[in-house]
Amino acid sequence: MSNIAGKAYAMNVITPIPWWKAIWQHAAFKFVVRFPSNLKGLINLSLIHYARWTIIGRNSFPHLAPSQPKEDLHYSYMMFESNFNGSWDQYIDSFSFAIPEGLDLFWRFNIGYPKSIPLHGFYNYIRFNQIETDHFYNAYPCASSNDVKSATHLYDNLKDFTETSLELSDEDFEQAYNALLLDNQQYLGCMEAGPSLSLKEY
Amino acid sequence: MSYIDGISMKESKSLDLYDIQGNVCKGYGRYGFPKARYCFLSFQHTHSAREFLALLIEKITTAETWPVSESSDHHRIKPNSTLNLGFTYSGLKKLGLPERSLKGFPVDFTMGMKARSEILGDTGISAPEHWDDIWQQDNVHAWVAINARDQDAIEFEFNALGDLVTQHPDGVRIMSGIKGPNNTILPYQDASAVFENGLPTAKEHFGFTDGIGNPYFEGCGNSMSRLPGRGKLMRDGSWQPLATGEFVLGHVDEAQEYPPAPEPKLLSRNGTYMVYRKLHENVDTFNGYIDNLAKDFDGSRDLLMAKMSGRWPDNGAPLTLAATDEEKETLDAKMASIELRVSEGDKSALIERKELRRQWVDFTFNDDKSGSRCPVGAHIRRTNTRGSLETEHKAFHRPGALVDRRRLMRRGLPYGGIDEAKSDSAEQGIIFMSIGASIERQFEFVQQQWVNYSNDFKLGNDKDPLIGSHDGKLTDKHIIQGCPIKGAKPPFFCTQMPRFVETRGGDYFFIPSISALRMIAEGLIDPS
Numbered sequence: 059m060s061n062i063a064g065k066a067y068a069m070n071v072i073t074p075i076p077w078w079k080a081i082w083q084h085a086a087f088k089f090v091v092r093f094p095s096n097l098k099g100l101i102n103l104s105l106i107h108y109a110r111w112t113i114i115g116r117n118s119f120p121h122l123a124p125s126q127p128k129e130d131l132h133y134s135y136m137m138f139e140s141n142f143n144g145s146w147d148q149y150i151d152s153f154s155f156a157i158p159e160g161l162d163l164f165w166r167f168n169i170g171y172p173k174s175i176p177l178h179g180f181y182n183y184i185r186f187n188q189i190e191t192d193h194f195y196n197a198y199p200c201a202s203s204n205d206v207k208s209a210t211h212l213y214d215n216l217k218d219f220t221e222t223s224l225e226l227s228d229e230d231f232e233q234a235y236n237a238l239l240l241d242n243q244q245y246l247g248c249m250e251a252g253p254s255l256s257l258k259e260y
Numbered sequence: 261m262s263y264i265d266g267i268s269m270k271e272s273k274s275l276d277l278y279d280i281q282g283n284v285c286k287g288y289g290r291y292g293f294p295k296a297r298y299c300f301l302s303f304q305h306t307h308s309a310r311e312f313l314a315l316l317i318e319k320i321t322t323a324e325t326w327p328v329s330e331s332s333d334h335h336r337i338k339p340n341s342t343l344n345l346g347f348t349y350s351g352l353k354k355l356g357l358p359e360r361s362l363k364g365f366p367v368d369f370t371m372g373m374k375a376r377s378e379i380l381g382d383t384g385i386s387a388p389e390h391w392d393d394i395w396q397q398d399n400v401h402a403w404v405a406i407n408a409r410d411q412d413a414i415e416f417e418f419n420a421l422g423d424l425v426t427q428h429p430d431g432v433r434i435m436s437g438i439k440g441p442n443n444t445i446l447p448y449q450d451a452s453a454v455f456e457n458g459l460p461t462a463k464e465h466f467g468f469t470d471g472i473g474n475p476y477f478e479g480c481g482n483s484m485s486r487l488p489g490r491g492k493l494m495r496d497g498s499w500q501p502l503a504t505g506e507f508v509l510g511h512v513d514e515a516q517e518y519p520p521a522p523e524p525k526l527l528s529r530n531g532t533y534m535v536y537r538k539l540h541e542n543v544d545t546f547n548g549y550i551d552n553l554a555k556d557f558d559g560s561r562d563l564l565m566a567k568m569s570g571r572w573p574d575n576g577a578p579l580t581l582a583a584t585d586e587e588k589e590t591l592d593a594k595m596a597s598i599e600l601r602v603s604e605g606d607k608s609a610l611i612e613r614k615e616l617r618r619q620w621v622d623f624t625f626n627d628d629k630s631g632s633r634c635p636v637g638a639h640i641r642r643t644n645t646r647g648s649l650e651t652e653h654k655a656f657h658r659p660g661a662l663v664d665r666r667r668l669m670r671r672g673l674p675y676g677g678i679d680e681a682k683s684d685s686a687e688q689g690i691i692f693m694s695i696g697a698s699i700e701r702q703f704e705f706v707q708q709q710w711v712n713y714s715n716d717f718k719l720g721n722d723k724d725p726l727i728g729s730h731d732g733k734l735t736d737k738h739i740i741q742g743c744p745i746k747g748a749k750p751p752f753f754c755t756q757m758p759r760f761v762e763t764r765g766g767d768y769f770f771i772p773s774i775s776a777l778r779m780i781a782e783g784l785i786d787p788s
């Protein structure tokens with residue numbers, strides 16, 4: 059069991075929210091989706107593969123068979139899932155440093171949410187409500203989200219280039235090749251195993 | 261406290277500078293102390309070690325502001341030498357700190373630097389087994405630093421320290437095992453500014469000008485004229501001092517809380533942590549690599565070096581100010597003409613010089629997103645990203661949201677360079693010291709994520725061209741971004757980079773306040 063696979067960390071956090079406040083929370087999500095400029099900060103945090111918030115109503119937990127005892131839940135729940143590159147601290151730190159208001163918008167109605175600043179209250183809140191990952195598979199353990207984005211750009215551009223450059227004279231090829239390098243210079247980092255995210259001695 | 265249009269105003273926050281050790285607030289090199297000697301102590305019997313400590317405290321230099329003389333040149337009245345002191349975790353244990361206080365120290369510090377080698381990229385030739393002998397044992401308990409104006413003052417103070425040690429034979433000894441010049445093994449590490457024509461310079465052994473960028477924090481006692489470019493970058497482009505708690509414990513930090521610290525408060529307040537690293541420079545390899553690459557590079561050798569560090573080697577001008585040989589010539593000519601007018605007594609030239617000098621530090625990479633001026637992977641752009649990680653305007657709380665809590669207060673000096681044999685194996689490098697309230701969040705993060713990795717810069721696993729843990733592989737590279745506009749210059753690749761810098765030792769130290777030192781010496785630390 060580990061939250062880490064290659065360069066990625068899987069985080070799951072589930073937090074209670076009063077059912078009637080969940081309605082407001084839902085409205086907050088709608089608002090953010092309608093005006094995605096509010097997500098600019100989140101998207102700018104390039105260490106994130108993805109982040110997703112879901113509200114699970116207190117009556118919508120799965121009830122698989124009549125033999126499963128009925129639960130009497132007092133709260134609805136908010137489920138936060140994210141895959142990101144880096145360690146737990148690095149992720150939570152970046153979140154709290156860069157988009158404290160955004161975090162407050164997402165968690166403000168949840169029970170016990172301390173606000174994202176000061177930092178240690180937020181640390182404790184996430185730690186307390188985090189659910190460890192049982193199984194986490196990563197098809198490209200050496201690829202961070204940025205690596206994937208760079209590689210796909212580079213792949214497409216290189217493919218176009220090979221198609222259009224076949225017939226070029228030597229001088230024209232040199233020029234076209236240099237232009238290709240220039241256009242892709244932000245996608246040329248090398249890709250290897252990531253830095254260690256945990257220490258055995260911990 | 262406020263800062264308006266480059267005019268310094270009074271700072272409201274005042275720290276107890278008499279309680280904070282001097283090296284926290286002052287880079288001694290800048291204050292005319294180009295020589296230093298660092299030595300390491302091992303404690304034996306607690307009681308006697310404390311007695312020794314009680315006497316040593318009297319010699320410690322605090323961060324107090326040195327008074328200005330009333331003579332015509334208004335020079336600062338400074339001591340001949342300074343002395344500062346720090347402890348490793350095992351040192352604090354040996355001094356008999358109670359268990360509960362010890363437990364309050366963060367894991368990074370309690371583990372020490374050797375055990376963190378995996379995080380730091382201290383692998384291969386930089387791995388701890390290759391460090392100087394002194395680090396092969398686990399009984400380095402304290403670091404003592406003497407800084408002085410000349411070597412005589414260093415020897416004088418070192419002898420005085422030696423006398424104090426001799427008076428406490430059961431309590432403390434100065435450890436040997438540090439590699440010195442010409443294959444000597446010494447009980448101290450000497451460091452010195454590089455001298456040219458008998459005068460100290462700001463150069464290090466690769467030939468770069470160093471010691472320019474350093475953070476500015478609230479209450480540090482430095483002139484507010486040093487704030488622009490050194491504080492935290494605000495949305496309107498101005499700079500504010502970083503919160504004190506980023507560098508000194510017991511004060512509020514950038515997350516608006518007190519940094520986690522051991523109890524009792526008096527033990528940690530006004531204290532801080534320091535990273536000490538002996539970084540060997542393979543000067544021959546570096547010069548050979550640059551000479552060779554310069555043959556293919558479209559620009560001067562100096563420009564190539566600048567494209568690795570982010571600053572011109574000769575005078576430290578940032579690439580943001582001059583990014584080509586032509587621009588550098590223009591800048592140099594401008595500076596020369598201002599200097600000439602200054603020497604002729606032209607008062608307005610003084611202001612112009614100050615304004616131009618300000619731009620040495622007061623800059624961002626906002627107009628250089630692609631890195632065509634200062635490469636995205638250049639040393640200074642990695643280690644102090646300024647606002648550059650906010651790739652979209654107003655995406656973050658503040659432009660520097662991702663760097664404000666990762667700033668390093670550097671306090672190093674070069675060492676060596678006096679061996680007879682001029683080869684990579686000659687003793688030369690930098691004693692890198694970095695001060696901050698959290699080793700893990702500040703130094704270790706920068707070293708791991710920004711020096712030896714590049715995800716935040718979208719450059720995959722590329723490493724810092726000067727200090728990255730390279731091994732000469734094809735992929736050990738640095739990209740000098742080309743310019744999409746001017747003549748569409750393609751990027752230039754520095755590949756197969758060898759390891760220019762190797763780690764040769766070091767550890768993490770706690771730099772206590774003067775009051776904490778007194779309490780430790782008297783055995784009065786009580787967290788209950």
Ligand code: HEM
Binds near residue numbers: 639640692703711
């Ligand atoms: C032998 C090793 C090193 C060499 C030769 C070196 C060289 C330089 C040079 C030439 C500069 C530009 C001058 C200046 O701004 O002061 C600089 C700045 C800097 N270096 Fe290093 N450095 C070394 C090690 C390190 C290490 C290990 C770190 C941190 C992990 C580091 C962090 C910084 C920072 C934070 C700056 C200031 C950047 C700014 O504020 O703009 N350096 N270094």
